[in-house]
Amino acid sequence: MKKEIETANIPFLLLPKPALLITCGPFEKSNIISIAWSIPISRKPPLVAVAISPTRYSYHLIEEYKAFAINVPTYEQLNAVKACGSISGKDVSKWEIAKLTKERARKIDTAVIKECIAHIECLLEKKVELGDHDLFVGRVVEAYCEEEAYDLGILDTSKFKPILHLGRDKFTTTI
Numbered sequence: 001m002k003k004e005i006e007t008a009n010i011p012f013l014l015l016p017k018p019a020l021l022i023t024c025g026p027f028e029k030s031n032i033i034s035i036a037w038s039i040p041i042s043r044k045p046p047l048v049a050v051a052i053s054p055t056r057y058s059y060h061l062i063e064e065y066k067a068f069a070i071n072v073p074t075y076e077q078l079n080a081v082k083a084c085g086s087i088s089g090k091d092v093s094k095w096e097i098a099k100l101t102k103e104r105a106r107k108i109d110t111a112v113i114k115e116c117i118a119h120i121e122c123l124l125e126k127k128v129e130l131g132d133h134d135l136f137v138g139r140v141v142e143a144y145c146e147e148e149a150y151d152l153g154i155l156d157t158s159k160f161k162p163i164l165h166l167g168r169d170k171f172t173t174t175i
């Protein structure tokens with residue numbers, strides 16, 4: 001017997017997806033938001049997208065400064081992902097709260113997270129207003145990762161443990 005799924009839980013049928021940390025806003029006052037709704041869109045041109053709710057402070061930073069970086073955390077940063085995904089950076093600095101280290105992004109004016117193993121720097125290509133989350137399409141201007149985690153063009157999960165978000169407060173990783 002198959003159970004009917006209520007609308008609020010439909011996104012969770014498409015999980016797990018890697019939990020990611022998005023940095024946005026100018027370097028000095030940059031913010032971090034945890035997200036799991038991300039999509040690769042195109043290789044040529046290189047485009048990726050993230051779905052962010054207008055209720056998030058980060059939404060307005062990306063809209064205003066037209067850039068964001070995607071940082072890929074490892075399972076060791078699970079507590080930081082939970083912190084950056086449960087408080088707003090509007091009035092506090094999540095860098096201290098989540099105990100993450102700020103580094104200058106290479107090509108855009110924001111920070112990237114030193115502890116993360118991969119980074120994708122994007123200029124905002126387009127915002128598509130769709131619903132209770134909107135799509136931010138980013139044009140990738142720089143991407144780099146820890147050499148040890150990179151094998152044959154992929155991030156190799158035999159070399160690091162990703163954070164996989166199942167929905168709500170549930171997470172898992174690879175074996």
Ligand SMILES: Cc1cc2nc3c(=O)[nH]c(=O)nc-3n(C[C@H](O)[C@H](O)[C@H](O)COP(=O)(O)O)c2cc1C
Pocket residue numbers: 019031032033034035036037038051052053055056057058059081082084085086087088089090133165
């Ligand atoms: C694992 C995880 C994944 C999340 N995914 C998203 C997401 O894809 N889009 C979104 O808008 N919020 C997502 N959130 C919620 C935001 O991270 C959360 O509301 C955050 O406090 C917003 O921070 P801000 O107000 O500083 O931007 C997620 C939270 C967690 C813990």
